[in-house]
Amino acid sequence: MTPLTPLAAEPRSAEVTDWTARLGWVGLLLLFVVLAYWLMRQGWKWRASLQSALPELPTAPEDPGGTILSLAGRYHGSTAAGQWLERIVARGLGTRSRAELTLTDAGLEVARPGAADFFVPADRLRGARLDTGIAGKVLTEGGLLVVTWVHGGQLIDSGFRSDRAAEHPAWVTAINSLSTENTTTEGAAR
Incomplete structure (x- = not known):
């Protein structure tokens, strides 16, 4: 019969955070957000160019009346x-x-x-x-x-x-x- 060793007998430390992987994921997330924002802005500009035939908006006359x-x-x-x-x-x-x-x-x-x-x-x-x-x-x-x-x-x-x-x-x-x-x-x- 083998003697039982208590679990506490083996010293064990907490898991070490892999900072390289974590920073990589944060960087990818930031890149994705910037890309999404840039694409939305390009869509807005594209819509404005499609509507560029719309003439200038009129301004109020000097005497608009009552x-x-x-x-x-x-x-x-x-x-x-x-x-x-x-x-x-x-x-x-x-x-x-x-x-x-x-x-x-x-x-x-x-x-x-x-x-x-x-x-x-x-x-x-x-x-x-x-x-x-x-x-x-x-x-x-x-x-x-x-x-x-x-x-x-x-x-x-x-x-x-x-x-x-x-x-x-x-x-x-x-x-x-x-x-x-x-x-x-x-x-x-x-």
Whole structure:
């Protein structure tokens, strides 16, 4: 019979961390993250080059007329009308930002600190509605004010969210009545 040796009799140390392998894996992970970011940026640039035919955005006139409504909130982006995932990034329309909207007799002025301001003339407004989402942003029912307008022969939906969502229905009514007036006036002039 062989004598039993207690397990504690053999000195044993903890496993040693293989720092070379660990640093290698961390380096590979960082490389993967940088590559993914670079590919996303290239995709954004590619989309902008595809949309480069979009003309420059109009600026507000010197005398925009009387103010109908104003709103402070966020601009969430623009898409091809009716295609809420087809984001438009050309001319700065893909840049999310704070926004101050002013609806006047002349049109819709969008002032965006840190991003390019733009103006939608009243004769280019095609309507407004409440919606739940636009590319990259999904909200509760009626949480997004979507304004449809024409620019460069293309129908565009632009999404806004007021700091006070209770203002949205008044905006829909005002923009729809302004766009209807302009459509009626346009039709009578022909």
